Amino acid sequence: xxxxxxxxxxxxxxxxxxxxxxxxxxxxxxxxxxxxxxxxxxxxxxxxxxxxxxxxxxxxxxxxxxxxxxxxxxxxxxxxxxxxxxxxxxxxxxxxxxxxxxxxxxxxxxxxxxxxxxxxxxxxxxxxxxxxxxxxxxxxxxxxxxxxxxxxxxxxxxxxxxxxxxxxxxxxxxxxxxxxxxxxxxxxxxxxxxxxxxxxxxxxxxxxxxxxxxxxxxxxxxxxxxxxxxxxxxxxxxxxxxxxxxxxxxxxxxxxxxxxxxxxxxxxxxxxxxxxxxxxxxxxxxxxxxxxxxxxxxxxxxxxxxxxxxxxxxxxxxxxxxxxxxxxxxxxxxxxxxxxxxxxxxxxxxxxxxxxxxxxxxxxxxxxxxxxxxxxxxxxxxxxxxxxxxxxxxxxxxxxxxxxxxxxxxxxxxxxxxxxxxxxxxx
Amino acid sequence: xxxxxxxxxxxxxxxxxxxxxxxxxxxxxxxxxxxxxxxxxxxxxxxxxxxxxxxxxxxxxxxxxxxxxxxxxxxxxxxxxxxxxxxxxxxxxxxxxxxxxxxxxxxxxxxxxxxxxxxxxxxxxxxxxxxxxxxxxxxxxxxxxxxxxxxxxxxxxxxxxxxxxxxxxxxxxxxxxxxxxxxxxxxxxxxxxxxxxxxxxxxxxxxxxxxxxxxxxxxxxxxxxxxxxxxxxxxxxxxxxxxxxxxxxxxxxxxxxxxxxxxxxxxxxxxxxxxxxxxxxxxxxxxxxxxxxxxxxxxxxxxxxxxxxxxxxxxxxxxxxx
Numbered sequence: 001x002x003x004x005x006x007x008x009x010x011x012x013x014x015x016x017x018x019x020x021x022x023x024x025x026x027x028x029x030x031x032x033x034x035x036x037x038x039x040x041x042x043x044x045x046x047x048x049x050x051x052x053x054x055x056x057x058x059x060x061x062x063x064x065x066x067x068x069x070x071x072x073x074x075x076x077x078x079x080x081x082x083x084x085x086x087x088x089x090x091x092x093x094x095x096x097x098x099x100x101x102x103x104x105x106x107x108x109x110x111x112x113x114x115x116x117x118x119x120x121x122x123x124x125x126x127x128x129x130x131x132x133x134x135x136x137x138x139x140x141x142x143x144x145x146x147x148x149x150x151x152x153x154x155x156x157x158x159x160x161x162x163x164x165x166x167x168x169x170x171x172x173x174x175x176x177x178x179x180x181x182x183x184x185x186x187x188x189x190x191x192x193x194x195x196x197x198x199x200x201x202x203x204x205x206x207x208x209x210x211x212x213x214x215x216x217x218x219x220x221x222x223x224x225x226x227x228x229x230x231x232x233x234x235x236x237x238x239x240x241x242x243x244x245x246x247x248x249x250x251x252x253x254x255x256x257x258x259x260x261x262x263x264x265x266x267x268x269x270x271x272x273x274x275x276x277x278x279x280x281x282x283x284x285x286x287x288x289x290x291x292x293x294x295x296x297x298x299x300x301x302x303x304x305x306x307x308x309x310x311x312x313x314x315x316x317x318x319x320x321x322x323x324x325x326x327x328x329x330x331x332x333x334x335x336x337x338x339x340x341x342x343x344x345x346x347x348x349x350x351x352x353x354x355x356x357x358x359x360x361x362x363x364x365x366x367x368x369x370x371x372x373x374x375x376x377x378x379x380x381x382x383x384x385x386x387x388x389x390x391x392x393x394x395x396x397x398x399x400x401x402x403x404x405x406x407x408x409x410x411x412x413x414x415x416x417x418x419x420x421x422x423x424x425x426x427x
Numbered sequence: 428x429x430x431x432x433x434x435x436x437x438x439x440x441x442x443x444x445x446x447x448x449x450x451x452x453x454x455x456x457x458x459x460x461x462x463x464x465x466x467x468x469x470x471x472x473x474x475x476x477x478x479x480x481x482x483x484x485x486x487x488x489x490x491x492x493x494x495x496x497x498x499x500x501x502x503x504x505x506x507x508x509x510x511x512x513x514x515x516x517x518x519x520x521x522x523x524x525x526x527x528x529x530x531x532x533x534x535x536x537x538x539x540x541x542x543x544x545x546x547x548x549x550x551x552x553x554x555x556x557x558x559x560x561x562x563x564x565x566x567x568x569x570x571x572x573x574x575x576x577x578x579x580x581x582x583x584x585x586x587x588x589x590x591x592x593x594x595x596x597x598x599x600x601x602x603x604x605x606x607x608x609x610x611x612x613x614x615x616x617x618x619x620x621x622x623x624x625x626x627x628x629x630x631x632x633x634x635x636x637x638x639x640x641x642x643x644x645x646x647x648x649x650x651x652x653x654x655x656x657x658x659x660x661x662x663x664x665x666x667x668x669x670x671x672x673x674x675x676x677x678x679x680x681x682x683x684x685x686x687x688x689x690x691x692x693x694x695x696x697x698x699x700x701x702x703x704x705x706x707x708x709x710x711x712x713x714x715x716x717x718x719x720x721x722x723x724x725x726x727x728x729x730x731x732x733x734x735x736x737x738x739x740x741x742x743x744x745x746x747x748x749x
Contacts, residue, residue: 095708098494119711123492199581207691209709253580255692256602261579270582389491393710400515403693407605410693422513426712 050108050327052082056097057111057313058090063282063349071158071344075334081327083109094119101125106318109328114146114157114314115384115391121149122389127317129153132329134336143355146382147314155314156336159345159352161277162308162380163217164372165298166284169291171198171272179295183218183240186273186298190249193272201244201273202262205254205399205406212398213309214275215241216383217297220307226387226394229401229423230416236300238412242405255403266292277311278351278373294372310380312352353377390423397422481724484717491711499714506718515694515702516719523698526613527677531670533617538624539666543658545625546632556629563622571686574615578602578687605695608688612696616683620676624669631665632658664740671734675727699723 059068065087076083086107088096094116100106106125120126129136130153136144139156147155165186167179171193180186190200205211218241224234244250251257257265263280265271267287275297284292296306315335317328334340338356345354345363353360353373364374384391401415409415485506487499510516545556562570577584578601586598601611635658643653681700684690690701697705699719707716 094711098491102494102497119491120495123495125495205692207689251581252600253603256575256579256688265582393712396705396709399691400694403691404605407603407692407695409605409695418514 048323048326049330050081050321050323052084053108053324053327053331054084054086055109055111055328055331056086056088056093056107058088058093058113059111060087060089061349063347064279067344067347067349070347071335071340072331074340074343075331078334079327079330081330083331101318106320108317108320108324109315109331110318111313111315112155114155114310114312114382115395117147117155117314117316118149118384118388118391120316120318121152121154125318126154127319127325129156129317129329129332132317132326132333134329134333138338138356138358139336140355140357140360140377142310142377142380142382143312145385146310146312147316148385149388155316156332157312157314157355158336158341159350160310160312160355160377160380161279161352162311162373162376163214163275163277164294164296164308164376165273165275166266166280166292166294167273168193168266168269168271169293179293180273180298181295182298182302182304183300187244187247187249190244190273191247194248197270199251199265199271200249201275202250202257202265202271203241203244203254203275204257204259204262205241205402206256206258207399207403209395209399210259211402212383212395213311215398215402216309216381217275217306220309220381221297221299221304226383226391229394229398229420230413235413235416238402238405238416241402242408242412245406246408252407255406266290278353278370281351281369282348294369296372296376305379306376308376308380309383310377312355393426394423478724481717482721484713485721487714489713489717493713502714506714507722510715510718510722515697518694519697519699519702522609522696523678523700525609526616526680526696526698527674529613530616530620530677530680531673533613534620534673535624535666535670537617538621539628541621541625542628542632545629559625560622562619563626567619567682568686570619571615571683574618575602575687578611578615602688603692605693608692608695612684612687615687616677616680619683620673623676624673627665627669628662631662635661664737667737668734671730671737674730675734678727678730679723 055072057068059065068087069085072083072085090113093112097106097110097112097120101123112120117126129147134156136153136156140160143157143160144153146157146160147153165179172179172189175192177189177192180189186201192200194200204214215237218237219234222233222237222240224231224237228234241250245252245254259276259280262271262274262276263283266274266276266280267283267290269287269290284290297308299306315332317325317332319325320328335344336355338359341354341356342359342362344350345352345359346367351370353363353370360374360377363370383395387394397419401412401419404410404415405412410418484499486501486503487493488502488505489499493499541559545552545559578586580586580598580600580603583598583601585601586595589595590598600607602608639657639661640653643657648656679700680698681704684696684698684701685704688696690697690705700723703716703719703723705716706712706719710716
């Protein structure tokens with residue numbers, strides 16, 4: 001059943017341009033449901049739209065969960081489509097969705113971390129967004145890139161996040177230092193600011209997806225690419241991290257410092273500089289006596305371009321039934337429209353960059369702390385963009401290599417050689 | 428055609444079965460069967476079927492797509508071949524062996540020591556005994572998370588105390604060095620395992636007949652002699668059972684490791700369970716993940732069968748003695 005349906009859809013999708021050209025939008029063939037939907041481009045709202053949909057996301061934190069509910073409830077009111085929301089902890093979301101898939105009970109609208117989307121697109125579980133009235137005008141190129149798989153748009157983000165360098169203004173002023181812009185400055189500043197109780201620069205090199213995410217700004221800015229993990233540029237970037245730890249500029253605890261640990265260290269004044277994202281601004285603002293600033297992640301040498309990974313969740317529409325899919329598309333179009341997007345992005349529990357360029361620029365003007373984020377977004381890259389569905393494996397091999405090198409078990413070169421070898425044999 | 432032949436074959440069979448069920452003697456066996464049915468159904472649904480699926484998945488190239496289109500190509504021993512060729516698998520085998528051996532040795536020695544101590548009468552005996560059970564009662568997620576904080580290199584209380592007392596000059600990277608992490612995980616696992624060993628060994632000690640000790644006292648035997656000639660030999664069956672159960676529990680320990688280190692740093696605490704999890708739920712290579720856990724099941728099964736044999740023998744021993 002399912003297989004047949006998949007095959008049918010792919011032929012229909014291929015035929016879309018021809019259909020649109022051939023049909024005069026008056027004679028709608030009643031044979032295939034998919035055809036009815038594709039003609040809705042020209043036909044308006046003749047299709048049936050379900051009155052309620054189910055939705056799954058992983059915003060389980062108190063503040064962010066409330067923000068998401070507000071956004072979805074607002075759009076439920078605008079569209080008249082009830083949204084039944086379920087929030088699942090991030091680590092359990094993908095296994096749960098896979099089980100839903102195998103029992104054919106996928107929710108109608110799903111938010112996942114953007115590198116996970118290709119898994120579902122590759123398996124043919126998603127409806128291309130071109131099928132619906134979802135406008136992509138005004139979205140930044142980066143925000144569209146994380147929703148694409150093999151040139152087809154399957155998902156859209158509402159907000160984006162990435163990584164910047166947060167620094168403790170008081171400590172920098174005491175030493176008469178300026179926030180660093182190059183790798184050399186980052187290391188020397190960290191060494192200068194480090195004391196017995198204060199760490200110089202803390203990043204995350206844990207045994208999970210956090211460490212590739214934190215490492216990529218160094219990896220990409222040095223010119224490395226994810227399809228060759230053991231290139232000279234890649235080894236150079238990892239060697240820089242190793243040197244940071246070896247010299248004492250960064251503590252050896254980086255291999256177990258999770259993002260919350262990093263944020264807590266900085267908020268408590270136990271770290272002069274940390275690499276993290278906008279979601280922690282609330283924590284930093286609430287910290288007593290903390291005066292902080294943020295700048296883009298330093299680059300190998302002056303004049304280099306900083307390339308950070310595009311973080312952020314994307315919304316995708318699984319294949320369910322035409323009426324449910326149409327309803328999900330309406331909600332998706334609503335939450336990604338300028339008004340709701342802006343409200344969601346500036347919610348203190350979210351504090352991310354809107355996916356629409358005009359709104360991003362407006363954010364940078366209204367909030368100086370967001371400048372570094374908006375600037376970095378312009379050159380940011382998608383993690384799964386180049387490697388697609390191979391990303392999960394690459395990510396595991398990358399964090400293993402990072403941990404091996406940072407703990408000194410093997411050299412950066414050997415660690416990345418074996419990582420690349422694992423990826424090559426599996427691919 | 429084959430189907431109709433099957434029906435012709437089955438129909439008289441079922442008729443005979445129905446008739447048989449109505450006979451008085453058969454009715455008795457029906458009653459027996461209905462008492463057995465719940466447990467049989469339970470075992471089939473919750474043990475046999477998942478077990479079968481896990482074995483089958485181990486022979487398939489089962490990926491994310493398999494969930495969606497239901498297609499998982501049969502690859503024979505391919506998954507096993509790939510798993511055994513990975514250096515990290517053998518590292519995980521080594522880590523599992525060290526963790527299991529170390530945990531059992533530590534938890535049994537300390538647990539048995541406590542049992543010997545608590546076997547004597549002293550004030551607050553029962554209160555303190557109840558307190559000893561706390562590690563067992565706490566959810567592992569809670570104790571694991573607390574240990575992660577306590578063992579943190581810079582801000583953890585363990586290092587604060589050690590440096591404060593000048594036992595070490597700078598904090599020990601408990602969870603942050605490839606050398607010490609397995610030790611730290613083993614220590615936490617020992618802490619978790621002490622109550623179980625304590626309770627069972629304490630029960631064993633209590634069941635040793637008091638008159639044997641009285642007789643030994645009359646014969647003028649010393650503490651060491653009493654332990655070697657009475658306590659230890661009489662406790663041997665219980666000891667074997669405790670150690671074997673400990674083996675089965677520890678070889679599949681997962682929560683403690685995932686919470687403390689996530690298998691890191693650099694696979695230093697990667698065990699067969701965490702590796703299986705990583706393969707399945709990080710790499711979405713469910714076939715390989717299943718292959719690893721199948722290998723683990725085989726090992727656990729060996730110990731489980733040994734345990735069954737042992738407990739039967741110790742039961743006979745106990746019956747024979749009484």
